[in-house]
Amino acid sequence: MKILYKKKETLPIEELKNYQLKQINKILSKVKNTPYYKNKLPDRVESLSEFSQLSFLSKNDLRDAFPYQLLSCPKEKLVRINASSGTTGIPTLSYSTEKDLILYTENEKLHYSHTGLSSKDIIQCMIGFNLFTAGWGCYHGAMGLGASVIPSGPGNTQRQITLLKQLKANYCFSTPGYLQHLLEVISENEWKDISLKIALTGGEPLTKEFQQLAKEKYNLEIYNFYGMTEFATHIASECHMHSGLHINEDYFYPEIVDPDTNKILPVGEYGELVLTNLKREAMPLIRYRTRDITRIIPEQCPCGRTHIKIEPITHRIDDMIIINGVNIYPSQIEECIYKHLNSATNYLIHITTDKAIKKLTVDIEIQDEIINNKSKLINLEKSIVESLKASITITPKIKFIPLKTIPENRGKSKRILFE
Numbered sequence: 001m002k003i004l005y006k007k008k009e010t011l012p013i014e015e016l017k018n019y020q021l022k023q024i025n026k027i028l029s030k031v032k033n034t035p036y037y038k039n040k041l042p043d044r045v046e047s048l049s050e051f052s053q054l055s056f057l058s059k060n061d062l063r064d065a066f067p068y069q070l071l072s073c074p075k076e077k078l079v080r081i082n083a084s085s086g087t088t089g090i091p092t093l094s095y096s097t098e099k100d101l102i103l104y105t106e107n108e109k110l111h112y113s114h115t116g117l118s119s120k121d122i123i124q125c126m127i128g129f130n131l132f133t134a135g136w137g138c139y140h141g142a143m144g145l146g147a148s149v150i151p152s153g154p155g156n157t158q159r160q161i162t163l164l165k166q167l168k169a170n171y172c173f174s175t176p177g178y179l180q181h182l183l184e185v186i187s188e189n190e191w192k193d194i195s196l197k198i199a200l201t202g203g204e205p206l207t208k209e210f211q212q213l214a215k216e217k218y219n220l221e222i223y224n225f226y227g228m229t230e231f232a233t234h235i236a237s238e239c240h241m242h243s244g245l246h247i248n249e250d251y252f253y254p255e256i257v258d259p260d261t262n263k264i265l266p267v268g269e270y271g272e273l274v275l276t277n278l279k280r281e282a283m284p285l286i287r288y289r290t291r292d293i294t295r296i297i298p299e300q301c302p303c304g305r306t307h308i309k310i311e312p313i314t315h316r317i318d319d320m321i322i323i324n325g326v327n328i329y330p331s332q333i334e335e336c337i338y339k340h341l342n343s344a345t346n347y348l349i350h351i352t353t354d355k356a357i358k359k360l361t362v363d364i365e366i367q368d369e370i371i372n373n374k375s376k377l378i379n380l381e382k383s384i385v386e387s388l389k390a391s392i393t394i395t396p397k398i399k400f401i402p403l404k405t406i407p408e409n410r411g412k413s414k415r416i417l418f419e
C-alpha cells in the first residue's frame with residue numbers, strides 16, 4: 001500500500017530524532033510567553049534526554065489553566081474551540097487557529113491514508129460532529145483525501161442501515177461498541193445490500209477478538225485509531241499490518257514513563273504514554289500525561305514506516321480496579337470471555353463486598369440454546385472461571401443470562417458496577 005508522506009514517514013531514526021529536537025526547541029521558544037508555561041520551562045534543551053527531565057502537564061493542569069491560560073497565540077487568531085466532557089464541572093478545552101486546522105488535516109490525512117482511503121471511497125461517519133473532536137478528524141482527514149463523507153453522526157441505527165444500503169458507503173467510522181451493536185442489528189439478508197468493507201474505530205478500546213470476528217463473519221477489516229480531545233486530532237492508527245498503531249512522529253514526540261516513578265521506561269516496557277506537540281499554534285501541549293497504558297513495539301514495522309508503533313490502548317490508569325490487593329483491568333476479563341465464546345458478547349462486572357472481602361461476579365449474555373444445554377453450560381462456566389483465575393488470580397462467579405438482558409452498549413463502555 002502506498003505511503004502518503006513517504007519522506008516523513010520513512011525518515012531514518014537518527015534524522016527523525018534530530019528533527020524532533022529541533023521542533024521541541026521551536027515549541028519551547030514559542031510557549032515562553034504563554035501564561036501557564038511562564039517560568040516553568042527553559043527556552044531550549046540540548047538533547048531529548050534533557051527534555052525528558054522537564055515537568056509534566058496533567059489533565060488537572062489543563063483544568064487549572066481554564067479557560068485561556070494555555071493559549072499560545074492572540075485570542076483573535078482562534079477559529080474553533082473544542083471541549084472534553086466536564087464531568088467534574090470544568091471541561092478541558094482545545095483551541096485551534098486556522099493554521100492548526102491545516103496541520104490537523106495533514107495529520108489526519110496521514111492516518112486515514114494508512115487504511116488506503118482515497119477519492120474513490122465513501123465513508124459513513126457514525127461519530128459526532130460536536131464539542132468533542134472525534135467527527136472533526138473525519139472532516140479533515142477523509143475529506144482531505146478527497147473521499148465522500150456522510151456525516152451521519154452516532155445512534156439512530158435504522159437510519160444508519162438505510163443510508164448504508166442507499167448510498168453504499170464502503171468505509172465507516174464509529175466506536176467499536178457501536179459497530180458491534182450495528183452488526184448485531186443488521187440481518188444476514190440486509191448485509192447483502194451493504195457495501196462496507198473497511199471500518200475505522202476509535203474512542204474506546206478495540207479488542208483483537210472483535211477485529212477477528214468482523215473479518216471472519218463479515219469480511220470487514222477494522223483499523224484501530226487512537227486520539228484525544230486535548231490534542232484535537234488523532235495520535236496513532238494502524239497500518240495494513242494490523243500489528244500496532246503508528247504514532248505520527250512528525251507531529252508528536254512520544255515517551256513511555258513509569259506512572260509511579262515518572263522515569264522514562266526502556267523501549268518495550270508497558271507504562272503511561274506521554275505526548276508532546278511538535279507542531280501546533282494555539283495550544284502546544286508539552287509532556288502531557290495521557291493516563292493511557294501502552295508500550296512501544298521494539299521491532300520496526302514491515303510496512304516500511306519508521307514512526308514508532310504502540311500496542312493498542314486497552315486500559316487507562318484510571319480504569320484499574322483493585323480487588324483484594326490485585327490490580328485488574330476490565331479488558332483482561334473481556335479477553336477471557338471473548339476467547340471462550342469465540343465472539344464478542346455483552347457482559348457486566350459486579351463487585352460486591354462481603355465482610356471486607358471483595359467478590360467478583362460476571363454476568364455474560366449467551367444464546368438460549370447454550371443456556372438450555374446443562375452440560376455445555378457447566379463446561380463453559382468451568383473454562384471461563386479457570387481462564388479468569390489464571391489471568392487475574394481471582395476466582396469469579398459466572399452468571400449466564402439470555403441475550404439482550406443487559407442494556408445495549410453504546411458509546412463509552414460502562415461495564416463495572418460496585419454494589
Ligand SMILES: [Zn+2]
Nearest residue numbers: 239301303305
Ligand atoms: Zn506499519
